[in-house]
Amino acid sequence: MHETRCIICGKRKPGLEIDTSTFMFKSFKKLVYTKRKLLRQETKKRDYTLVVCKECFPTYYKLYRSYRNRKIFYIAILILGLFVAVLSGSLAALLYLIIIAALLFILLLLSFIPKLKVKINHINLKEK
Numbered sequence: 368m369h370e371t372r373c374i375i376c377g378k379r380k381p382g383l384e385i386d387t388s389t390f391m392f393k394s395f396k397k398l399v400y401t402k403r404k405l406l407r408q409e410t411k412k413r414d415y416t417l418v419v420c421k422e423c424f425p426t427y428y429k430l431y432r433s434y435r436n437r438k439i440f441y442i443a444i445l446i447l448g449l450f451v452a453v454l455s456g457s458l459a460a461l462l463y464l465i466i467i468a469a470l471l472f473i474l475l476l477l478s479f480i481p482k483l484k485v486k487i488n489h490i491n492l493k494e495k
């Protein structure tokens with residue numbers, strides 16, 4: 368059977384599969400995957416299916432929510448920044464914005480929590 372590994376506790380347990388096809392996950396895997404304690408174990412073996420086990424789901428959900436909120440916040444900053452830059456018509460402002468966007472992207476990547484393949488709304492949180 369294909370082995371699964373929980374991204375929170377690192378144990379070989381069955382669970383909800385995470386989505387590894389997103390742009391964020393691919394960037395994360397390239398840049399920080401091996402440095403991250405959470406996923407450090409067995410990184411040489413790439414054939415693991417990364418999951419979130421039932422016991423870790425509440426922890427995962429908390430982490431994921433704060434990550435998602437941060438992402439929304441950063442995007443809001445960038446949209447606001449873009450608005451200001453366009454209004455000012457300054458090329459320097461636009462360049463600064465690109466630098467800020469890159470920094471925020473790195474920050475986001477460092478705290479990256481992958482999403483699940485299934486929609487969280489479809490999971491009964493009270494389920495045993």
Ligand SMILES: [Zn+2]
Pocket residue numbers: 373374375376377378380419420421422423
């Ligand atoms: Zn776990």
